[in-house]
Amino acid sequence: MRLTKILLLPLLTLAFISCDNNETAKIEAPSTYEFTRNGESSVSFTGQTTRIQMASELTSAMMDFDNTTEELLLEMYRNETAEGGDADPFQNEDLNEATKNIKGKVAASTDYFSSNTQLSAEIKNEFEGWLSAQVQDVFPNENTQAAPGQPGQIADGSSARYVNGKGFEYNQLVGKSLIGALMADQMLNNYLSTAVLDAGTNREDNSNGTLADGANYTDMEHKWDEAYGYLFGNADNPANPAIGEGNGFLNTYLGRVDADEDFAGIGQETFDAFILGRAAIEAGAYDIRDEQAQIIRENISTVIAVRAVYYLQSGKNALDQATPDYGAAFHDLSEAYGFLYSLKFSRVPNSDSPYLGMQEIDEMLAQLEAGQGLWDVEPSTLDEISETIAAQFEFTVSQAAN
Numbered sequence: 001m002r003l004t005k006i007l008l009l010p011l012l013t014l015a016f017i018s019c020d021n022n023e024t025a026k027i028e029a030p031s032t033y034e035f036t037r038n039g040e041s042s043v044s045f046t047g048q049t050t051r052i053q054m055a056s057e058l059t060s061a062m063m064d065f066d067n068t069t070e071e072l073l074l075e076m077y078r079n080e081t082a083e084g085g086d087a088d089p090f091q092n093e094d095l096n097e098a099t100k101n102i103k104g105k106v107a108a109s110t111d112y113f114s115s116n117t118q119l120s121a122e123i124k125n126e127f128e129g130w131l132s133a134q135v136q137d138v139f140p141n142e143n144t145q146a147a148p149g150q151p152g153q154i155a156d157g158s159s160a161r162y163v164n165g166k167g168f169e170y171n172q173l174v175g176k177s178l179i180g181a182l183m184a185d186q187m188l189n190n191y192l193s194t195a196v197l198d199a200g201t202n203r204e205d206n207s208n209g210t211l212a213d214g215a216n217y218t219d220m221e222h223k224w225d226e227a228y229g230y231l232f233g234n235a236d237n238p239a240n241p242a243i244g245e246g247n248g249f250l251n252t253y254l255g256r257v258d259a260d261e262d263f264a265g266i267g268q269e270t271f272d273a274f275i276l277g278r279a280a281i282e283a284g285a286y287d288i289r290d291e292q293a294q295i296i297r298e299n300i301s302t303v304i305a306v307r308a309v310y311y312l313q314s315g316k317n318a319l320d321q322a323t324p325d326y327g328a329a330f331h332d333l334s335e336a337y338g339f340l341y342s343l344k345f346s347r348v349p350n351s352d353s354p355y356l357g358m359q360e361i362d363e364m365l366a367q368l369e370a371g372q373g374l375w376d377v378e379p380s381t382l383d384e385i386s387e388t389i390a391a392q393f394e395f396t397v398s399q400a401a402n
Contacts, residue, residue: 026283027276027279027280027282027283027285027288028279028283029275029276029279030275030279031275032239032240032275033228033232033238033239033240033271033274033275033278034239034240035221035278035279035282037211037216037217038216040216041216042216042217042221043217043221043225043239044215044217044222044225045225045226045228045229045230045233045238046229047100047226047229048186048226048228048229048230048233049229049233049234049238050094050095050098050100051100051101051102051105051182051230052183052230052233052234052247052249053092053095053234054076054079054090054095054098054100054101054102055102055175055178055182055249056234056247056248056249057076057090057091057092057095058073058076058077058102058131058174059171059174059175059248061073061076061089062131062134062170062171062174063162063171065139065142068135068139069135070131070132070135070136072089073131073132073134073135074128074131074132075089076089076090076102077101077102077103077127077128077131078101078102078103079098079099079100079101079102079103080101102178102182103124103127103128105182105186106120106123106124106127106178106181106182106185107119107120107123107124107181107185107345108120108185108186108190109185109186109188109189109190109193109345110189110190110193110195110196111189111190111193111195111352112185112189112345113185119358123181127174127177127178127181130170130173130174131170131174133164133170134170134171137151137164137165138151138152138162138163138164138170141153142162146162146163146167148165148372148375148376149165149372150165151163151164151165154167154326154327154330155327156325156327156328156330156331157327157328159327160327161327161330161331163330163334163374165373166369166372166373166374166375167326167330167333167334167372167373167374167375168330168333168334168337168369168373168374169330169331169334172331172334172335172337172338173334173337173338173341174338175248175249175338176334176335176337176338176339176341176342177337177338177341177342178249179249179250179253179304179338179339179342180304180339180341180342180343180344180345180346181341181342181344181345182230183230183231183249183250184230184250184300184301184304184342184345184346185345186226186227186230187227187230187231187296187300188227188296188297188300188301188345188346188347189345189347190227191223191224191226191227191230192224192227192293192296192297194290196223197220197223197224197289198220198286199219200219202218202219202220202223203220203286205218205219205220206218206219206220206221206281206284207284218281220281221278221281221282224274224277224278224281224289225278227274227296228274228278230250231250231251231254231270231274231300232251232271232274234247234249234251235247235251241271242255243255243258243267243268243271244256244258244259244267250300250303253303253304253307254266254267254270254299254300254303255267256307257302257303257306257307260306260399260402261402262395262399262400262402263302263306263395263399266299266302266303269295269299270295270296270299270300273292273293273295273296273299274292274296276288276292277289277292277293277296280292294349294350295349297346297347297348297349298348298349300346301343301346301347301348301354301355301393302393302394302395304339304342304343304346305339305343305346305355305389305390305392305393305395305400306393306395306399306400307335307339307400308336308339308340308342308343308389309386309389309390309397309400309401310336310400310401310402311332311333311335311336311339312332312333312336312340312382312385312386313382313386313397313400313401314328314332314336314401315328315329315330315332315333315336315374315382316329316379316382316383316386318332319377319379319382320379326374326375329374330374333368333374333377333382334374336368337365337368340361340364340365340368340385340389341361341365343355343356343361343389344356344358344361355392355393356388356389356392360388364385364388367381367385368381368385383397386400386401
């Protein structure tokens with residue numbers, strides 16, 4: 001997170017130097033994410049809103065022991081009608097009519113996966129494995145006491161958690177891992193990528209005001225909007241969203257990190273960067289656009305890292321006591337697993353790489369799964385993983401653990 005913040009006021013004119021023509025580009029940046037052309041909105045991110053809503057229904061269905069089937073979960077993930085399958089898997093009829101799906105956009109960014117389709121397929125299939133295991137392994141043991149090697153339920157205060165034989169909640173693995181594999185990857189490594197923003201004749205068309213077929217936006221404007229949609233697209237008022245508004249995905253955790261005094265302001269800074277970047281596109285100030293993309297990459301990556309460390313430390317504290325609170329610990333560490341998995345899709349500003357390599361993250365995840373998994377993971381292991389993550393970012397373990 002950068003210490004220097006840009007204050008955006010309604011139609012405040014900011015002056016920047018455009019690298020393209022070495023002339024001053026005056027950018028009118030509104031205070032909300034509202035952009036118009038010919039008196040009508042030029043903003044569109046309906047596909048992103050649809051996928052966030054699909055992901056929300058999917059994770060909820062994973063806990064519906066009475067009505068959910070393996071076939072249903074896979075159909076919600078794929079949204080394709082298989083032979084004998086559920087043609088209308090969602091409760092929201094608009095989602096059933098949508099042609100979008102979750103799976104197609106998982107690990108599918110241009111920058112990270114266009115040249116590595118095998119890895120993309122492996123990640124997509126890993127989610128299917130978690131969905132199937134929830135029904136095959138956890139559902140039959142709904143009323144069984146969980147134990148090492150035994151899936152079932154475990155108490156967490158007045159709540160019951162449902163875990164696999166190694167103590168993991170599959171619904172948390174799916175939900176928190178989608179934050180990275182779907183939302184952050186598409187945002188940071190696809191729609192904010194110059195390879196996507198400037199694809200084909202996008203830059204020339206944008207500079208000339210050439211609109212996409214049948215649309216009120218240029219292709220470049222639309223790509224930027226789609227990145228925005230993965231963060232704020234399911235807010236009650238997407239143009240002026242509440243930071244942290246609850247959908248259980250990126251905006252929720254942006255808000256939780258922003259509420260920590262050690263990271264206060266990260267939410268507004270990210271929102272402002274999206275607005276200024278979009279305004280810069282309209283002004284043809286592509287250097288300013290790219291600067292805002294780097295701010296967003298840094299901040300969203302930081303949010304994922306902070307929450308990974310937060311849950312690792314919360315889980316450690318629940319385990320590291322005279323009588324371990326396994327239910328609370330397993331819930332927190334399942335969330336930690338998902339955020340750690342999501343770090344694979346983080347992006348160091350001005351680079352083509354995540355903050356931690358995928359192999360390094362896989363090794364950390366393997367440490368959580370080793371042996372009996374969370375039943376015998378050592379607090380020292382959780383500290384080591386936390387320190388490794390924090391070392392790649394400008395925060396300490398104690399700051400993230402607040």
